[in-house]
Amino acid sequence: MAVTRKIKRSVCPYDCPDACGLLVEVVDGMAVKITGDPDHPFTRGTLCPKMNHYQKTVHSPLRLTHPLIRIGEKGSGQFQPLSWKEAIDQIAKHWQKIIEQSGAEAILPYSYAGTMGLIQRNAGHPFFYRMGASRLDRTICSPAKEAGWKAVMGETPSPHPDEVAESDLVILWGINAVATNIHFLHGVKIARRNGASVWLIDTYRTLTSTVADKTYIIRPGSDGAFALGLMHLLVRDGSIDKQFLTTRVQGFEELKEKILPDYPPEKVSHLTGLSVDTLESMAKAYGKAKRPFIRLGSGLSRYGNGAMTIRTIVCLPALVGAYGKKGAGCFTSTHTGEAFAMREILREDFMTQKTRIVNMNQIGWALNEIKDPPIKSLYVYCSNPAAVAPDQNQVIKGLTRKDLFTVVHERFLTDTARYADIVLPATSSLEHSDLYRSYGTYCIQWAKPVIPPVGESKSNWEVFSFLAEAMGFDEPFFRQSADELIAHLLSIPAPMREGIDFKSFSVGKAVELPLPPDARTRFQTPSGKIEILNPKEPHPLPTYLPPYGGEEPFALMTAPSFYALNSSFRERPDLRSKERKMFLKMNPLDAESKGLREGEPVMAFNRLGEVSFILRVTPEVPQGVVVAEGIWWLEHAPGFRTVNALTSQRLTDQAKGSTFYDNTVDVKPAS
Ligand SMILES: Nc1nc2c(c(=O)[nH]1)N[C@H]1C(S)=C(S)[C@@H](COP(=O)(O)OP(=O)(O)OC[C@H]3O[C@@H](n4cnc5c(=O)[nH]c(N)nc54)[C@H](O)[C@@H]3O)O[C@H]1N2
Ligand SMILES: Nc1nc2c(c(=O)[nH]1)N[C@H]1C(S)=C(S)[C@@H](COP(=O)(O)OP(=O)(O)OC[C@H]3O[C@@H](n4cnc5c(=O)[nH]c(N)nc54)[C@H](O)[C@@H]3O)O[C@H]1N2
Numbered sequence: 174m175a176v177t178r179k180i181k182r183s184v185c186p187y188d189c190p191d192a193c194g195l196l197v198e199v200v201d202g203m204a205v206k207i208t209g210d211p212d213h214p215f216t217r218g219t220l221c222p223k224m225n226h227y228q229k230t231v232h233s234p235l236r237l238t239h240p241l242i243r244i245g246e247k248g249s250g251q252f253q254p255l256s257w258k259e260a261i262d263q264i265a266k267h268w269q270k271i272i273e274q275s276g277a278e279a280i281l282p283y284s285y286a287g288t289m290g291l292i293q294r295n296a297g298h299p300f301f302y303r304m305g306a307s308r309l310d311r312t313i314c315s316p317a318k319e320a321g322w323k324a325v326m327g328e329t330p331s332p333h334p335d336e337v338a339e340s341d342l343v344i345l346w347g348i349n350a351v352a353t354n355i356h357f358l359h360g361v362k363i364a365r366r367n368g369a370s371v372w373l374i375d376t377y378r379t380l381t382s383t384v385a386d387k388t389y390i391i392r393p394g395s396d397g398a399f400a401l402g403l404m405h406l407l408v409r410d411g412s413i414d415k416q417f418l419t420t421r422v423q424g425f426e427e428l429k430e431k432i433l434p435d436y437p438p439e440k441v442s443h444l445t446g447l448s449v450d451t452l453e454s455m456a457k458a459y460g461k462a463k464r465p466f467i468r469l470g471s472g473l474s475r476y477g478n479g480a481m482t483i484r485t486i487v488c489l490p491a492l493v494g495a496y497g498k499k500g501a502g503c504f505t506s507t508h509t510g511e512a513f514a515m516r517e518i519l520r521e522d523f524m525t526q527k528t529r530i531v532n533m534n535q536i537g538w539a540l541n542e543i544k545d546p547p548i549k550s551l552y553v554y555c556s557n558p559a560a561v562a563p564d565q566n567q568v569i570k571g572l573t574r575k576d577l578f579t580v581v582h583e584r585f586l587t588d589t590a591r592y593a594d595i596v597l598p599a600t601s602s603l604e605h606s607d608l609y610r611s612y613g614t615y616c617i618q619w620a621k622p623v624i625p626p627v628g629e630s631k632s633n634w635e636v637f638s639f640l641a642e643a644m645g646f647d648e649p650f651f652r653q654s655a656d657e658l659i660a661h662l663l664s665i666p667a668p669m670r671e672g673i674d675f676k677s678f679s680v681g682k683a684v685e686l687p688l689p690p691d692a693r694t695r696f697q698t699p700s701g702k703i704e705i706l707n708p709k710e711p712h713p714l715p716t717y718l719p720p721y722g723g724e725e726p727f728a729l730m731t732a733p734s735f736y737a738l739n740s741s742f743r744e745r746p747d748l749r750s751k752e753r754k755m756f757l758k759m760n761p762l763d764a765e766s767k768g769l770r771e772g773e774p775v776m777a778f779n780r781l782g783e784v785s786f787i788l789r790v791t792p793e794v795p796q797g798v799v800v801a802e803g804i805w806w807l808e809h810a811p812g813f814r815t816v817n818a819l820t821s822q823r824l825t826d827q828a829k830g831s832t833f834y835d836n837t838v839d840v841k842p843a844s
């Protein structure tokens with residue numbers, strides 16, 4: 174038989190700001206090689222180590238290929254296959270009974286960013302609105318960061334990420350870009366070649382310090398105080414842009430009079446752990462830079478003071494007039510929300526009355542404690558809450574409930590899927606259609622299936638169509654295909670898409686949304702100015718709020734892994750073996766004082782739980798901090814729990830975000 178070999182375009186579906194374009198080599202219906210699309214303006218032909226062999230994920234022997242029904246205890250992973258028809262019938266039967274007995278609010282969807290494609294990621298929204306189910310507040314990632322930006326800059330978009338190439342001082346602030354935003358570093362490297370200095374500000378020495386000229390290690394959760402300290406020094410030294418502050422900024426005088434005097438270098442040094450000399454030299458360099466560019470990560474927003482920290486940092490460039498200048502200012506994330514008519518995807522209008530909202534960071538609490546009505550069924554797709562949600566012990570306790578009917582739609586038998594009553598096999602991004610936009614670039618892309626579904630797997634869109642039919646939801650919306658919805662979306666004009674090269678877009682190439690010419694200089698706030706003073710905020714001026722902290726001696730950093738993305742990619746033995754083990758990193762002096770040695774099993778613990786790790790003793794981590802990178806699957810952990818058994822369900826100061834970094838632990842030898 175003749176071999177068919179084709180190169181097809183697709184998109185990396187993962188929750189990563191880069192949203193890379195892919196070239197997929199397909200031989201007889203199998204993806205055999207994946208490379209970065211050289212024509213994609215941000216990917217520029219290279220991928221990260223996770224995606225270089227995406228075919229090993231897509232055609233993994235661990236892919237789920239049939240619907241499954243549980244035959245063993247919850248969590249045991251014992252299932253037997255059943256047909257799609259039986260699976261859908263059973264789910265609908267259970268739900269109809271629950272709705273009769275307790276109402277639809279007893280049913281809760283749980284989903285996040287398994288795929289970033291707009292159609293598949295949001296496919297459940299219309300269905301659960303129509304059902305009248307409890308709603309999920311999807312705030313696990315970085316809503317506090319958005320709130321902090323918005324408080325100062327309103328709807329002003331971030332600059333184009335490649336503008337960083339024109340900066341003379343790049344600050345990578347709370348971002349491990351080598352792991353999480355690798356293509357942004359292209360512009361950083363150009364800037365550096367042209368003489369820019371690159372700083373990294375983090376709580377420990379990450380891989381990204383290898384691309385930085387200077388790494389500053391700061392006490393967790395203290396960046397707000399640090400930014401106020403820098404502003405204090407800029408004002409003291411007269412290194413501010415008075416003209417800019419007078420004409421384009423609201424509230425500088427109030428900040429200067431009421432707040433900054435409280436942040437002299439000695440106090441800020443005490444709060445942040447940075448020496449007075451360091452603070453002085455950083456303020457001098459920042460004040461002198463012509464085009465300082467801050468790339469702000471989300472890590473520092475995942476604290477009890479997260480929104481205020483971001484808000485304070487976002488004020489800093491205003492003092493030196495960096496906003497509005499090319500190659501300067503602050504980049505948080507791109508704002509591409511208006512590229513497609515999201516209301517046509519989400520169909521909030523299907524909700525006949527406003528139903529209960531459950532915060533996804535408090536799923537542990539919700540499964541165990543919520544009443545009127547209690548949650549009787551959980552439908553999980555595009556997420557792995559048993560691993561990624563905080564307070565894992567509570568989450569697993571909830572998932573173990575005998576009276577909870579859990580359905581998980583997944584590509585793999587994840588920690589969560591193991592607790593399901595019914596598991597449905599999901600397609601990978603190479604097997605379904607979708608539209609993609611990005612939160613780190615201004616590119617959009619249209620991906621069409623490049624291989625047939627693996628086994629009997631079905632896309633989110635298809636599964637919700639089946640479920641709608643079984644539940645008797647007869648709106649024509651549920652009867653259209655994903656491609657029909659895409660065609661509908663593309664028929665709706667959007668100012669943001671005006672002028673794009675539609676021909677390239679329709680053959681699957683990435684195209685960039687054009688930023689309006691005044692994007693940089695028009696501040697989209699109620700006053701039209703940068704709002705250092707924002708009267709609508711509970712604190713009208715930025716100020717330092719301490720994080721939650723805790724009683725134990727070590728701040729726990731639960732940072733992303735280089736070889737995984739949240740709990741995705743753990744199906745890959747090649748990547749796991751590169752990461753080697755579930756390590757806890759600790760400073761040599763701390764290890765010595767605790768009597769712990771390199772390579773030993775240790776137990777990190779706090780009031781929420783206990784987790785076993787293998788100890789790595791390293792000066793990359795300062796005293797008083799321990800680092801656990803990556804979210805492992807339980808089956809690969811040295812003990813019975815992974816890092817989120819140590820993180821709490823507390824929320825951020827604003828926007829109800831997660832506080833993954835704001836936890837403390839103690840450490841002892843694992844017995
Ligand atoms: N390889 C890989 N890539 C990923 C992910 C992954 O898991 N692995 N996850 C994806 C997702 S969902 C997201 S949201 C993004 C995450 O991206 P972001 O959250 O924007 O940033 P990160 O690169 O994770 O880096 C967060 C950094 O903040 C640091 N940090 C923590 N607390 C503080 C603090 O108080 N002050 C300062 N200055 N720094 C602090 C941490 O040590 C860490 O290095 O990445 C995406 N990309
Ligand atoms: N300790 C700690 N915990 C964290 C973080 C941290 O830094 N530290 N980061 C947090 C952040 S920023 C985030 S965004 C969350 C992320 O949390 P999640 O979005 O839950 O991320 P993943 O672990 O990647 O799980 C996604 C799952 O979706 C599945 N999937 C992929 N594509 C599809 C599809 O098309 N259909 C269906 N049905 N399933 C699909 C994948 O197989 C995978 O198991 O984790 C958070 N948890």
Ligand code: SF4
Pocket residue numbers: 185186187189190191192193220221222223224355356738
């Ligand atoms: S995970 Fe990020 S860097 Fe890696 S291929 Fe996907 S979009 Fe690109």
Ligand SMILES: [Mo]
Pocket residue numbers: 188313314315
């Ligand atoms: Mo995230």
